Amino acid sequence: MMRGRAVRLLAATLVVIGSACSRGSNATVPPTRRGPNLTYVAIGNGETAGNSVKNRIRSAWPQIVYRTVFPRSAIFVNLGQNSVTIDEAAASQLPVALSLAPDVVTVELTDDTFLTRDATGYQAKLERFVQRLQRGGRTRVILGNIPPGDREPGVLACTPNPPAGSGPCRIGSGFDIDASNARDAEFNQAIAAAAAASAVPLVDLHAAFLRARAAGNEDAFYAGNDFSPNEAGHAFIARQFEPAVRAALKSRP
Amino acid sequence: MAGVPISVRDVSMRYSTRGGAVEVLADFDLAVDAGERLAIMGPSGAGKTTLLALIGGLEAIQRGSIVVGGTDLAHLHGDALAAYRYQTVGFVFQHFGLLGNLSARENIELAMSFGGRSSRDRRARAQLLLDAVGIAHRADHRPAELSGGESQRVALARALANEPRLLLADEPTGNLDGETAERVLELLDRTAADSGATLLTVTHDPAVARRFDRIIQLEPRVIAS
């Protein structure tokens, strides 16, 4: 009887000591599995680089695409350069992009419209560019075209009747909007033709901006006396690219 | 098992107390045959208990000799004396002397635990003794839950546990009423007779004493020095 009581006391004590000795772990975040190492490269101009926004690392549209469409394990390099012709990009951006063996590349090389102004030569160069990028189909290439330029504040400032609050005209008051629009249209045709020839998706920014214009939203995409989109504009462009990038990810070999 | 003969020769015993020396026994002689049943009588303070303590090996012999079954008790000390008490002697006390924290059965088993007996053996023998003294139904009760008569039966069973050849009972019925005392005495008588043990019983009751083979009378000898 007494023996039983003593044994029980002993057992209880040992249990208490035992349970006290073991300590729980306090890992709060479960370990993530290593996903596929996708690589996304953005090739393009100053807009691609995000030159017009205050904080391009946060707000440039390719950075937004990377953040919102790609899995966390993806790697992203933005090669966009200010005022770059397709020839220059073929020398500076293309080799780096190829060295990264990217899975997805967005190409927004549209500065030739005011730098070389040679739409015919441009189409062939773009096709060649895309073909090299594709690496025999291992890279999904997505092309973007030129948004309309005639509502850019920097352009409006150079019209005969600039809107109130416009700054000084910085591209010469002789700037011909109609001629510029015509050139853009020509280049956009070249881009569309190149996309069709290379069988790569085309993100029609021109059409998207016109739709936004019709809805009365376009002016919010620019700020100040500028030719490039602001943060809202970049977010808008990112939204235009997202479906194509998603589709490209899905169709990856 | 046969009883042991006892030879007490020239035994003197004195206690020194604060009030002076008390001489209890002086040149005391006694011879008891093996298996004899002896009643010891005498007034209080005569030294009856002292005599039993000396013969039972509870008290060191100061002078004289006591030989029990051929063993001179004066030569026994320590463990040898304990072994003598364990193997040869069975005590019955007026106050029963049961351990209050043990049950009746455990009291009996305890008495068998100082030799090499197995616990199974002890258990079996305790049961046998409980049956023999008619107290089996009280086996698991503690002394506080037993009547005087029941307690003395347990004590008797305990005294018999190691099959003693000498039973020493110091006023075994002193704390019992007449009828109970009678039955305990009968039991003591019968068990002693059954085992053939030598029996020394201290009693004040002449009626009790008459049942024994022989009666000796101790006289007090108090000498203050």
Add this chain to the structure above:
Amino acid sequence: MNWPDAFLAALRSLDRRAGRAALTVLAVALAAALLSALLIVSTAARTRVLDQLAKGGPLAGIQVAAAAPGPQALDADTPRPGRPRDIDADAVRRIRALRSVRSVVTLESNPVLAVAPSAAIQPFQDTLAGLDLRRVRTLPITVIVGRSPTPDSLTEVAVTEGYLRRVGLTRATAAKAVGTEVEIGAPRSFPSSRDRIDVRGRWTRAEIVGVVAQQAIDAQFLGSRAMVRAARAWTAQSDPDSGFELPSSRYAGLFVVADGLDRVGSARASITRLGYSTSSPENLIETVRRYLRVVEIVLAGIGLIALAIAALGITNALLAAVRERRREIGVLKAIGARDRDVRRIFLIEAGITGLIGGLVGTVAGYGIARILGAVVNQYLVDQGLPGVGIGLPALVVVGGVLGSAMLAVLAGITPAQRAARLPARQAMGDA
């Protein structure tokens, strides 16, 4: 009488005097509780203090900087390093080969640009450090909240307190950073047609899985070796003519563990001879250890005095029991108990009292220490410091329980001896 019989007899007599036995046990338990609580708390404090000194790393840890030794190299725990000096694979091999060195963990780093989740925080430049995260426990890196990244992950980082400051958090609110995502970009300079350096980032995204306190590397992000190596590979391709400053050292630093605290000195001397600056908290640790030992001795002394008082209580209780049970002890002897049987019963009684008291006391002491620990931790967490872990050192358990039992047995010797010596005549009752 054999031990089990004696044990049972002792248990029975304790049972009979349950009230007094309980009080005696309580006295022992209180003393044992005091002693063990003091020891547990002082052990925890000691671990915590030494941990703090070693920054969570091993006490015999040495940090090697990618720099030449400063002028006062070995005299100080943390000498000022001299001019930068690259640590290459060969240097690591030679340090590893030193006799007084047990292990070497290499630290690699790369400059990065980081984007925190909140748009209000400007992207900022800092350093991503990487190392073999399997060995993070052996480094002077303490996890404040969360955990360290999994060793092979490319998508997990831990951040340091510098990051917390950057995003407006404190140690107390560090948990808010855990689970958020940062974008980390490794820079690479390209030849530019114009005069300025054209820098492009290789961006990765990572979840912050923990916040660590560390002084091993000057970096706000701690990731896997694979992560930092990928970043380095990108940055290393930078245009050499761009003027972009590249980290030249293969390793940003080393963390060396010496073969024991007493070998730290010789390991540091050897590494200094190889031409690298070292630092280690060895001198400080030694001094603090000596002070801590004194504190422990004083605390243990207090506990032991309490135990001694409890032991006197056992003696007293048993002496009273012996006096009360003179006749019973006589009866025991009359029915054949030897002196040693009687002694054994009383010693076991004392031992059981001590054992139960010790057990209860040690458990109670542990409880008290836990409560104290919780209070202290609350304070530490409020101060933004990592908490203390209250462990139950095996030595305290064994010492508390067995020590109490042994002390109790010692305390029982006198009463047991007195009981054993009682004349058997006592059985007959007082004449």
